[in-house]
Amino acid sequence: MILAAIVASVLFGVYHFAHSPPFNTIGLVVFLTVIGLLTSLFFFVSRDVYGTIAFHNFLGIFGVISALDASGNLASFERPVGSLLVMAVVTIAALIMAHSRLLNQESERTPSRVR
Numbered sequence: 001m002i003l004a005a006i007v008a009s010v011l012f013g014v015y016h017f018a019h020s021p022p023f024n025t026i027g028l029v030v031f032l033t034v035i036g037l038l039t040s041l042f043f044f045v046s047r048d049v050y051g052t053i054a055f056h057n058f059l060g061i062f063g064v065i066s067a068l069d070a071s072g073n074l075a076s077f078e079r080p081v082g083s084l085l086v087m088a089v090v091t092i093a094a095l096i097m098a099h100s101r102l103l104n105q106e107s108e109r110t111p112s113r114v115r
Helices: 002-018 026-046 049-071 082-109
Strands: none
Touching (some): 002 026
């Protein structure tokens, strides 16, 4: 599990090279790898996927706002971006459906007690 957390965190950091500046610098890739490790640690301690998502999104929103403010680009996001909102809703719906399906599969595999 520790190796998986390290690999996922490094890939999370490297993934950000696909973004525009300042997210595609070596320093931010290393920083985001550390954020990935913190998020993994949060999950290992809490065992709560939704709590981990909220934790990650809090760090992400805080980080993106700080980076945009520092680069002078925060004004471009004064109004909600419709496509981002749609993507967020679709992602949350997909997560809930997948979680529900996994719970149903787990309950089908668990033998019921006969009394």
